[in-house]
Amino acid sequence: MKVGLLDSLGARRGRYWAAFLKELGVEVVQPALPAAEALALGQASLPNEPVQVQLVLGRVLELGRVDAVLVPQTPAVASDAWGEALTDLLPRRLSGLPPLIAIPDGGEALVTAAAELGQRFTGNPGRVRLALERVKPLAAEKREEMPPLSRGSRVTVAVIGPRALLADPDLSGGLRMALDALGLYGVFSSDLPASQVAARGERLENAARAPAGEKELFGALKLLDGKSAVRGVLLASPARDAAHRSTLNRLASMTHKPALVIDVDAGQTGWPELEAFRDRVTLGAPARPAGPEAGA
Known part of the structure; x- marks a missing residue:
């Protein structure tokens, strides 16, 4: 059996899944194309969809003939069809794809999902138990630490956005360089530490009914918004992702610090509005949320 394993969507548990599959005797195939080429494949079929979806599709197409592809799950926000059911929607939009299997990217569900997947692939409970035992150290959660809140003489800004965008260097690399060029950290x-983000996410109004992705973004905002070192808030939405853009626009109204909502596309390196944002956070100008509505 040959199974594809994606490293897109900010995946954190690639080593665990790769090791587990190898212990099962499954051939693991991982993407190798440069991100720009994989994106071009996805954009050719889904030109108007969110950039992270295009990248996932390109990576799947790149793998060619495989028996299945494991795709990391991502928390959805309101009205987020792709976040809720990406592995179901992609085969509906494009025929001929191999079976896509959503896998948890950590947490308590990780081992349970691995056990079910191992049984599905091998039908051998003994082999699955042995594989789980051998990769058990890779399932342990790493020690969580807050990142530094200051760096040199740079002005610190919080950058809030979905992990599928910000944790993927192929998608967020241009934004990181743009902030650095403007003297912003x-x-x-x-x-951020996931447990601290989750704890603050539960403070969201109607948290019990709120989508997991909204609680995660809200929790991250509240964790950083109260830090005195943080002078402004930049909210980054994946390009062509209306659901995340709407959620981040709402979050922008929940901070009293200078805030700006931007779209981030693959390969993008410049945002003209960032210079004005930099001036606001460095000069202490009055804060007001800046999204589509702000300029209306």
């Missing part, structure tokens, strides 16, 4: 929400 960005503390990215994807680098």
